[in-house]
Amino acid sequence: MPTQQPRLLLPEAPALVAGFGRGALLTTDGELLTLPAGELGRRLRDGPPPLLVHAPATWKRLGIPPLPACDLLELFAFCRPAHPAAPTPRGLAIALDRDPPADDESAAALLPELATALLRHLAAGRHLPLNRDAAMLAQKLGAEIRWPWAESVLAALGQPDARPSLDPLKVWRRLPEWEEEAPPPPPAHQPITQAEARTRLAEILGEGAEQRPQQSDYASAAASAFQVREARGAPNMVLAEAGTGTGKTLGYVAPASLWAERNHAPVWISTYTRNLQRQIDQETARLYPNPEDRRKRVVVRKGRENYLCLLNLEEQIGAAQMAEMLLPLALVARWALATRDGDLMGGDFPGWLSELFGHHAVWPLADRRGECIHSACPHYKACFVEHSIRRAKSATLVVANHALVMVQAALGGGEDGKPLRIVFDEGHHLFDAADSAFSADLTGGETAELRRWLLGAEGGRSRARGLARRMEELVGDRPDLLMPLEEALQAARALPGPGWPSRLAENDPRGTAESFLHAVRRQVIARTQEDDAGYGLECDLHPLNPGVAEAAASLRDAFAALHAPLSTLHGRLHARLEDEAEELEVGDRIRIEAACRGLERRALMPLTAWGAMLASIAEPPRPPGTRPDYVDWFALERREGREVDAGMFRHHLDPTQPFATTVAAPAHGVLITSATLRDTGEEADDPEAAWHGAEARTGLLHLAAPAIRAAVPSPFDYGARTRALVVNDVSREDFGQIAAAYRALFLAAGGGGLGLFTAVRRLREVHARIAEPLARAGIPLYAQHMDAMDNGTLVDVFRAEETSCLLGTDAMRDGVDVPGNALRLLVFDRVPWPRPSILHRERRLHLSEGRPKAHDDAIARHRLRQAFGRLIRRADDKGVFVMLDARTPSRLLAGLPDGVIVQRCGLKQAVETVRDFLAEA
Template identity: 30%
Template sequence: MSAAAGAALFDDDAALNAALPGYAARAGQAEMAHAVAKAMDEGGRLVVEAGTGTGKTLAYLLPAMASGRKVIVSTATRYLQSQLDEKDVPLAQTVLGRKLHVTVLKGRANYLCLHRLNLTEASGDLYLASKLRAVRDWAARTKTGDLGDFGDLGDGDALWPRITSTTDNCLGQECPLFDQCWVVNARREAQAADLVIVNHYLLFADLTLRESGFGEVLPGADAIVLDEAHRLPDIAGRFFGQALSARQLKDLVRDGLGELDALGGDMPVLKARLQDVGAAERGFSDALGSAAGSRSWQELATPQLSQAHAALDEALNALKVGLEPVVSRSDRVKALSRRCAELVTVLETVGKEDVERISWLEKRGAAWIWHSTPLDVAGPFSRAIKGYPGAWIFTSATLAVKNELSYFCDRLGLVDVEQKVLASPFDYENNAMLYAPRAMPLPNTPDFDDAVIAETLALLTAAGGGAFLLCTSYRAVARYGEALHAAGLDVLTQGSAPRATLLADFRADDNAVLVATSSFWEGVDVRGHALRLVIIDRLPFASPADPVLAARFNAMKEAGQNPFMDYQLPQAVITLKQGVGRLIRDAADRGLLAICDPRLFTARYGGAIRASLPPMPITRERAVACEFLDALTPA
């Protein structure tokens, strides 16, 4: 077969009807599939917004899997990787009538490191003993080493970083257990596969490695498909910068002390220098203060913090000098010396600012990360993707602003790309309604929260539940959740349980109410009557208090641009479209969208936002909205 043959399956859809009972042909899906096939055949670049319900996943999978080419599909999260692997790819193989070699490749921190498991067991940490035994038993059974299959460790579990490797602490081919390395095994599998499913973080890790000339993680490919591509610009900022964290320094000290003890404890001066680094890290953390949040280095650079920075620099350099003469003692000391040298370099880098990057820190409890972030990722990204010849396909349900893709393309430096905006096939005009309360106070005024709560309670009474209340801050989640609970409602609140548990509980109850922010604005699929009401408290404008955004806005002003119109507004539109997309997930779905922010109509830019939303009738009257909701209740 060929990519074009895969796309042709949407024209003569007998195979799709056989694999998907009830399949309905969608013009947008066929158009996207042919555009994907063309890009793959010609090695071109394609950016396509495929509205909710277009069926974009099959529209790129069938041409990709029929092409006979090596294809990488990158998506936003590990959850979506699993969904592709377990649901979408098997369906595509059924439609094609043949199986391909498909594998999922994750970042190294997802795989058990047997060497670090040995080190952690040898540390004698009684607090971790029972979990270590469970991991050791699982290690004897696993075929992949993917800790996602272990099932007993969350991302915040203290054991996770102790039994996985990072680019800092991995010994590479010098590791005594290299032949049993699950990361190496996963990469070998990816080298042999026809289709490799990765996530954006792993893809960017590889792009930045290639740009710096240090190597590559991902196998070469003829085509790369980036799903949920709206997330790319923000992720790019993280990977094209530099960062130094408290965790890196603490790991360096802990690993170093453990290695010196294993070698007989005959290097007391070196041990003292490691302890000096630990003390300097704690001093730096103390100098940052106890307040959580993100602030620029210029804002934070008090004399006390500058002294702490100098002490940390001095301690790291002393350790670097002390390690150099003893690297022959063991491969692990050699690796420790390399890590220390790299951290010295990063510490020198993160404190520097120029017109192209900002130095800033984030603090959470005792943890801190010092970043140097580029203000514009268009240049680094466009240079980096030149290392991957072949087709590049960018797709998401939310890329366009007023049916144009220029904002997305400009942020990533994409030129000479084919662009398509494909509308959702769902009947929003008959199945949905937008309610914008007429008398709402402005956000950030004292009465706004109470007004949102009043509107929410009225709408919930009419709907009987089945609602998401999507907020733009954790403060609002807590405030609204408490108010709804005080009103006698049984509310699911983000943070009260793991995300997957909250979603399962919501789906199990047709009348549930979920109050959430951030991660629930996207990647959540609840179909049918269980979700018939989505309430959004305010337009999701990025805060200019964010140090990176503040610096970016200053740079834009100096370049004669308008930060609000050229950045904040388009980004808010894309984020809002993600939240709106939670409501209608199937052709038979019906529901009400309520946006409580009065600026949707009162601000001069409100029309641009409304023009970017799916076409649906609008009401400003609560009675009309409640009547619509009441009619959704099954007889």
């Protein structure tokens, strides 16, 4: 294709940056204006589409209907795929190594420069393999949807007359393919000494690094998890608490990497949040600075539902006659050529793409419905998931998450096998992770999803592939397989069909499953208070409403009628692996194994669990006060006042028991670590009780051998670098007073404030009252459930915008890592007590060792301690912690770090303290 010299060509457009209800506009004549939203809307409707960053968020902040725009995020995603950037003018400036703008006006003036920088970058890399087909794609976008950046991109590439084509979307043609290798040999079992762990840590840090004795001590303690196991079921267990600032990531990476290299087997590092997963991956660059070497040695693993599915991408492209899908698919295709591992839910994928085009543009591109056909897929050899599974087997470190590790253990090992050595970072979340992994939900959503998995699409625009279609090559015309398959598909019609939520709400159930859900719904509504409307409702199973036991028995029979043919199909397919061993091709064998695994996990296991749950309904209720193995209850789930699901729920009373049995016991060494493992409140004078509590919460009490305990204090001077205040003159029930307090505190800090709420409704009430006055003061306010951004993007924006403030709930309390000045104030609206649910009631009764109030205190104290830890991430950080709940007991605040002195005061004094303390040099 003939090329010309690249040219820089920008759209003739004004530049717009939105505040709350107003915005800054740089006109095409070079005039810089600050105008109210109404005036901006009138100007923009009559002119060319403006340059801006994040169109949905811009229009929402201005409060005007969406208009055409030249969104710089689209240009960034095209020119710099798989590169991180917060979706704001300041975030783009930082990503492009420009000085960040000081205010909205300077940001508007900067937007043309950012566009120019992106086009220069594209022009400089126009001969790179990534950009081989970029011009054809841009030409297609210009021709089909009149993409406003098309001419600019073509000019930068020097190919204004490129042939338009959809071929660049077919990225599977250009992706590398994996090759099968021999199974790895068994690992050796050479231990790591404490001295070797310290030496490896020093090598990672390099010469001249700051001396951190706590980090070296921690690495030494972590090495105990990498000793030789002496008895089956008795792993080398280490419970290590490392205060914030210790440097625990590299502290455990040192012995872990050394053990893996020496014994030729990977060490798995598991986290609770995606954010920490990403941080650990980034930290390993200190160990393996060469990117290619690091990619081989460090593998990030997540569930299949997180990765781009190339077959789904192909199907979407084939159906992409709809104009609104062409641009997002083009940007995803550009990313797919540049991504490290194909992870759509974190990693190097820009989460804001889903916000620009809607979740429907990205959600269908991953296999979130369990429809993978494995080797029957034409893109199997290029599959991102298969790449990551194979890379993990020969990696040094596998960075996974608690959910994947536990689910695979519950399923018997999974595709990755059972790891021998595991590091559980964020170990304080093991109880919650196990609670989720080892629970069972018999709900309308779960059972309807099983029907969809079996029957496929039943009308509408869904492209869901049913079991018959996924297995057609394996079943063929064999009667021994066709008969149980057809019988199972017929039995699946007893499950909730399309439209079941509406029928449930309208008291018009159809079929066996819907009749049971309807009976559950009636009982829940009858047993709960009317003033709970708008929120989830729940009730105990017993005493049963009339008709519930009969509906449960009928559904149990229906499940049995479905389980039987599926079990037959599973058995006959599996038998082929032996009966036809000499005839089966490798691909057919893989397909059969995958089909059997899918049948077992997606259908047979849940049907068995649901059948057991239904059987328990007919059993006599246990006597009050008797300790159960499981906690069962009925619930009606609501979202924003609308019923969305109903069903029966079953959780282990103590979920750490199955964790200990299925995850920890089979391993040879396990390190559980966190900054907040122990409860340092009322048990501070009894260290043994504090350690006992930590062992109970992490499941170590269920193992035969005792754990090695280690505690390394934080090097931070919390007494000098923080202040903790409890405001005692703000009514916690008066939204006006709460909002006024947030406004005053955020203004006093000049931004950098994180507001944490115990309920979404309270967050929304406060946001509605303070967003505009903060915007007038130059402080942007972002919020969960309010802004057109997901949590990860909100945190990225908050980190980049040092004058911004952020409102959030639990996810923000645990998932925010914002070092530096961007987070300098943390405000709680009220004490984060545990939610008074049936499950909590039973655990409070049976797991509290006769001290139910202490059980509640420990949970709240832990949450406050975790939140406080967000404030100080580096030695030079400063921060103020404020609690707006005058009822806060002093015993809860005893869990804050050593040196922190809590002061109770009025709002006026709190505002002065925030202003004066943060203003100090």
